Amino acid sequence: MITIMVNPNRANDKDRTFAKVLTNQIYIIINKLITNKLTTMKIKYLIILLVVTTAISCGSGNQGADTDKSTEQKAGEATVHDPMKNKGIGPVKNLVIANEIDMEMAAKGEEIYNLKCKACHKPTEKFIGPAPKGVLDRRTPEWVMNMILNPEIMIKEDPDAKALLIEYNMAPMANQGITEEEARVMLEYFRTL
Numbered sequence: 414m415i416t417i418m419v420n421p422n423r424a425n426d427k428d429r430t431f432a433k434v435l436t437n438q439i440y441i442i443i444n445k446l447i448t449n450k451l452t453t454m455k456i457k458y459l460i461i462l463l464v465v466t467t468a469i470s471c472g473s474g475n476q477g478a479d480t481d482k483s484t485e486q487k488a489g490e491a492t493v494h495d496p497m498k499n500k501g502i503g504p505v506k507n508l509v510i511a512n513e514i515d516m517e518m519a520a521k522g523e524e525i526y527n528l529k530c531k532a533c534h535k536p537t538e539k540f541i542g543p544a545p546k547g548v549l550d551r552r553t554p555e556w557v558m559n560m561i562l563n564p565e566i567m568i569k570e571d572p573d574a575k576a577l578l579i580e581y582n583m584a585p586m587a588n589q590g591i592t593e594e595e596a597r598v599m600l601e602y603f604r605t606l
C-alpha cells in the first residue's frame with residue numbers, strides 16, 4: 414500500500430480492488446465523522462485520502478504497465494552495483510596507471526606471480542581462482558591491489574569479493590604476505606596477459 418501511495422501508477426489490478434474496498438470504508442468513516450461533528454481539518458485530511466485511493470482504483474491498466482517499466486528501470490539503476498567504481502577495502506585508495514605497460518615491472522611481477530600465485534591462478538584460464546587475464550576490464554586497479562593485499566577483509570566486507578567467494582565455492586583468496594610494491598608489479602604483469 415505504501416508503494417501505491419507514493420506512486421499510484423504502479424498499482425496493479427489487485428491493488429485497485431484493495432483501493433476500492435478502502436474507498437468504501439473511508440466513505441463510511443466520513444459519514445460517521447460528519448455526524449459526530451468532527452473538526453473540518455480532520456475531514457479535509459480524510460477527503461484527500463479518499464481522492465488518492467479513488468485515483469488508484471480508477472487508474473487504467475495499460476497506463477500502469479507503461480509507467481511500471483520506467484519506474485522499475487529507474488529503481489534498477491539506483492541499486493545496481495558497478496564493480497568498475499569499486500576501489501575495495503585496503504591500503505590502496507587511488508592508483509593512476511600509465512597508458513604504456515612498463516615491461517620491466519611486468520617481468521618482476523611475473524616472477525613473483527609464478528612463485529606465490531600460480532598454485533591457484535592460471536594466467537589465462539579459470540582454476541582454483543579466476544584468471545588474472547583481463548582483470549582490469551572488470552575491476553578497478555585499486556580493487557585488484559586491495560584484493561591481493563587485504564583478502565581476508567575483502568572477502569568478508571566487499572560486495573564484489575564476497576560474490577567472487579561464493580562463485581568459487583567458498584575457496585578463499587589467500588593472503589600471501591605481499592608488499593604494496595610487489596602487488597603493483599604483478600598488476601603490471603596482468604596487463605600483459
Ligand code: HEC
Nearest residue numbers: 529530533541542543560561577578581584585586587589
Ligand atoms: C590458495 C589459493 C590462492 C592463492 C595462493 C592465491 N589466490 Fe587469488 N584468489 C583465490 C580464489 C579462490 C579467488 C576467488 C575467490 C575469492 O576471492 O575468495 C581469488 C581471487 C583473486 C583475485 C580477484 C580476481 C578477480 O577476477 O576478481 C585476484 C586479483 C587474485 N586472487 C590475485 C592473487 C595473487 C596476485 C596471488 C599471489 C600473490 C593470489 N591471488 C594467490 C585463490 C588464491
